[in-house]
Amino acid sequence: MAEIKLIALDLDGTLLNENKDLSEENLWALKECIARGIYIVPATGRTVYGIPEPVKNIPGVRYAITINGGKVVDMEENNIISSSLMTPEQTIEIMEMAEKYPVMYDAYVEGRGVSEARFMNHLDDYGLSEGVQKIIKSTRQIYPNIIEEIRKGGRMVDKMCIFFTDKKLREEIRQLLNKRGDVLVSSSMGNNLEINGLGATKGGGLLNLAAHLGLSREETMAFGDGENDITMIKQAGLGVAMGNAAPFLKEIADYITVSNEEDGVAAAIRKFVLK
Incomplete structure (x- = not known):
């Protein structure tokens, strides 16, 4: 060796x-x-x-x-x-798709997490541990509307996350994202998906x-x-x-x-x- x-x-x-x-x-x-x-x-x-x-x-x-x-x-x-980042257009498309489902989502732009109060006030609903909630609360900036913030900023997006309460729905959305062919999907917890740019x-x-x-x-x-x-x-x-x-x-x-x-x-x- x-x-x-x-x-x-x-x-x-x-x-x-x-x-x-x-x-x-x-x-x-x-x-x-x-x-x-x-x-x-x-x-x-x-x-x-x-x-x-x-x-x-x-x-x-x-x-x-x-x-x-x-x-x-x-x-x-x-x-x-x-x-290897995501474009604003890719991110917005995925967020608009996520809006159709009972999920929580956020994104990272230039190293800073962006979220909305409607998600941050209901972290318990997604089975997140106290430690994970502490990390999320300490690393997110709150905006009235994430999609509009990303559209207005026009900056490349580091990655985005989607959190679920339903594992079956998680797999369904994972398949939809994989079919796109322009992003990579992984997971670090049993109730989330992490979406990154190709590469x-x-x-x-x-x-x-x-x-x-x-x-x-x-x-x-x-x-x-x-x-x-x-x-x-x-x-x-x-x-x-x-x-x-x-x-x-x-x-x-x-x-x-x-x-x-x-x-x-x-x-x-x-x-x-x-x-």
Whole structure:
């Protein structure tokens, strides 16, 4: 196995525990890697602004794969290394379709979440955990009408999300979106869909960043637990699934560590990197 020089880490369900906290054991492992010159890279469906401060503020954490690979960013220089975004027209079409169903939707524009009061005041209706609700409330800007805001702004959209109370409806809308052929659909929770522009995958983001840093695929390691981590686990030189990961991710991983509640990230880093 090649020497690992870059480690990409999904956050929710992977690096963070169920309370959305970074454990001391995982923090120690990340700092030890950085001290050895290894790049530690958050790889998340969130924007840069949604990366928790305890992770983003670790000295040496400079790069991030955000919005499911839609943007790879240099946080120190505030530069975008690669991007695959949605057009305003695509986003508005999907939102107007979503309006026909009992769902909640929002979007991210230039790293900021945009939502409406009619959604934010009813987060409990969508079975969102207290931790997820806290993240949503802290990362959304409220507008009277999201569609009109996007139409008026005319800016490219990072990604959009749709939240459901009905899993059957979730699959129905997923099929409708897949038939479009101009967006990528994934999920990070059992009750949501995340819609990105074509080319936006964590795996693609990982390879783009590795190329930017002059590294080979074999020198990368990635951790994940869910559907939006599939491409990253496949593309990495060493793909690690968490003990709490979905069965389909465990099937394609090179290694399965213990769960996020048992510091699975630190355990695998000790085994393969800090040996």
